[in-house]
Amino acid sequence: MDALPGMPFDLSGHVALVTGGNGGLGIGMARGLAAAGARVAIWGRNAERNRAASAELAAGGAEVADFVCDVTDPAEVARAMEETVARFGRLDSCFANAGGSGVRKPFALLSPADWQATLDLNVNSVFHTFQAATKQFLAQKSGGSLVVTSSVAAILGVPGGGYSATKAAVAGFVRSLAVELAPAGIRANAILPGFIETEMSINTPKAFQEACLRRTPSGKLGTVDDMGGAAVFLAGPASRYMTGQTLVIDGGQSIFPM
Structure with missing residues (x-):
């Protein structure tokens, strides 16, 4: 194996794609990638939020482009990937971050359509995104990095529909991909955030937020820039x-049972 470069965290020339990169956890990832020198593609469903995120990163000197894409639609994913590669010439890492809480209902009240909607949002979207990125990596013969945003809910019990199930599913998905794609130099890993303050998380019940804080030995909740x-x-x-592998970013929440 070749020696690591003298600056292993320098991403100059690297092209990174972040789905759901126009806010929440995604914008935190995009900020970090841009600060390290990467060229960043942002995918999101909301064109106005995409433009705002791009403008923020560009103001800091980053080379960035945004693309409207609903990652639950394989045709949109294929189109957005084609546009991304046309814009940047290549792809080096793909962060399948877009997702959400899905349908939150007591289990006994979930309909098959509710269950399927959460799977589409948090699992099938990752399949579509990773497959498009993998095809591009293989065409380039360059290897690459696949990263999915899972959640500590993958390893902790969280009530409310299929959210935990979907986040555990994608953590398992990267293990399968890691084995299959390693000969092509493609890596696959998952990030498991704990409670991070985002537009979505701050709308959860206050009692839930307080419980997360009590379980966090660092004594504080995470911010998007921790990503x-x-x-x-x-x-x-x-x-x-x-x-x-799964990289847990939760301030110790998952190991502190208080």
Whole structure:
């Protein structure tokens, strides 16, 4: 194995794609990647939010482009990937971050349509995104890094529909991909955030937020910018011998039972 470069966290020339990169956890990842020198593609469903995120990163000197894409639609994913590669010439890392809480109902009240909607949002979207990125990596013969945003809900019991199930599913998905794609130099890993303050999380019940805080030995909740360092690490050569793994970013919440 070649020696690591002298600056293993320098992503100059690297092209990173972040789905759901126009806010929440995604913008934290995009900020970190841009600060490390990567060229960043942002995918999101809301064109106005996409433009705002791009403008923020560009103001800091980043080369960035945004693309409207609903990652639950494989045709849109294929089109957005084609446009991304046309814009940047290549792809080096893909962060399948877009997702959400899905349908939150007591289990006994979930309909098959509710269950399917949560799967589409958090699992099938990752399948579509990762498959498009993998095809591009294979065409380039360059290897690459696949990273999915899972959740500590993958390892903790969280009530309310299929959310935990979907987040556990994608954590398992990267292990399968890691084994299959390693000969092509493609790595696959998952990030498991704890309670991070985002537009979505701050709308959860106050009692739930307080319970998360009590369980966090660091004594504070995470911010979206806590995602940036992990994104840089997993995108580039610093993590080149890491694949099929889950990286927990939760301030210790998952190990502290109080």
